[in-house]
Amino acid sequence: MNEIVKTERLSMRPFTEDDLEWMIGHRTDAEVARYLGGLELQTPSFVEKRLKLYIGCYRELGLSMCLTSLRDNGRPVGISGLKPLDKTGEIELGYSFDKDQWGKGLATEAALAWLDFGFRESGLERIVAVAEPENSASIRVMEKVGMKFEDKAFYYGFLLSRYAINKADFSGRLVLPNSQRLG
Numbered sequence: 001m002n003e004i005v006k007t008e009r010l011s012m013r014p015f016t017e018d019d020l021e022w023m024i025g026h027r028t029d030a031e032v033a034r035y036l037g038g039l040e041l042q043t044p045s046f047v048e049k050r051l052k053l054y055i056g057c058y059r060e061l062g063l064s065m066c067l068t069s070l071r072d073n074g075r076p077v078g079i080s081g082l083k084p085l086d087k088t089g090e091i092e093l094g095y096s097f098d099k100d101q102w103g104k105g106l107a108t109e110a111a112l113a114w115l116d117f118g119f120r121e122s123g124l125e126r127i128v129a130v131a132e133p134e135n136s137a138s139i140r141v142m143e144k145v146g147m148k149f150e151d152k153a154f155y156y157g158f159l160l161s162r163y164a165i166n167k168a169d170f171s172g173r174l175v176l177p178n179s180q181r182l183g
């Protein structure tokens with residue numbers, strides 16, 4: 001339904017208001033929330049506001065954080081996508097997956113597909129990503145897709161490491177065996 005990106009294992013589509021229950025379940029898991037401001041921040045009402053923001057962002061820009069599901073059974077397992085970064089308005093790549101899916105390369109697979117989408121379909125020249133410096137798994141994903149450390153600064157009220165990649169560097173170094181563009 002309204003899929004905008006797919007990979008070998010994943011399908012991404014814009015959020016709808018019907019996804020609220022799933023999203024609250026995902027974001028209020030303590031380990032998922034750990035580097036997303038913790039459970040103090042990821043309350044059901046905060047998650048509802050984020051969902052509305054993601055829906056509005058897609059309507060306005062044609063890109064957003066998307067519901068990310070397993071293609072083989074349709075089960076939602078995470079959130080991934082592109083959206084404007086706090087303060088700078090640069091476009092940021094983001095991802096989070098249910099804990100039972102960690103360590104299978106899904107975030108890397110999603111990240112590559114979104115970079116490809118951003119550079120080829122959305123005409124972006126540069127994409128950034130931010131994470132708490134202690135969030136080693138997230139930073140490892142950034143490094144694996146070719147993003148380079150830029151600086152540390154406050155975004156969303158937290159001191160975060162910012163990584164970035166330019167279109168020319170992405171196109172020059174990466175082949176996407178498991179990502180397919182949709183027409």
Ligand SMILES: CC(C)(COP(=O)(O)OP(=O)(O)OC[C@H]1O[C@@H](n2cnc3c(N)ncnc32)[C@H](O)[C@@H]1OP(=O)(O)O)[C@@H](O)C(=O)NCCC(=O)NCCS
Nearest residue numbers: 032035096097102103104105106107108131136137138140
């Ligand atoms: C960050 C996250 C999306 C990674 O998802 P994932 O599907 O497990 O990621 P991948 O399997 O593609 O890659 C993870 C990499 O980090 C490495 N890694 C995992 N935990 C690590 C740790 N504690 N320290 C160092 N490296 C770690 C893995 O070994 C892997 O690298 P490798 O392929 O070189 O072995 C997942 O942990 C998550 O959803 N976390 C909660 C939400 C979150 O923090 N999102 C990011 C916000 S910035």
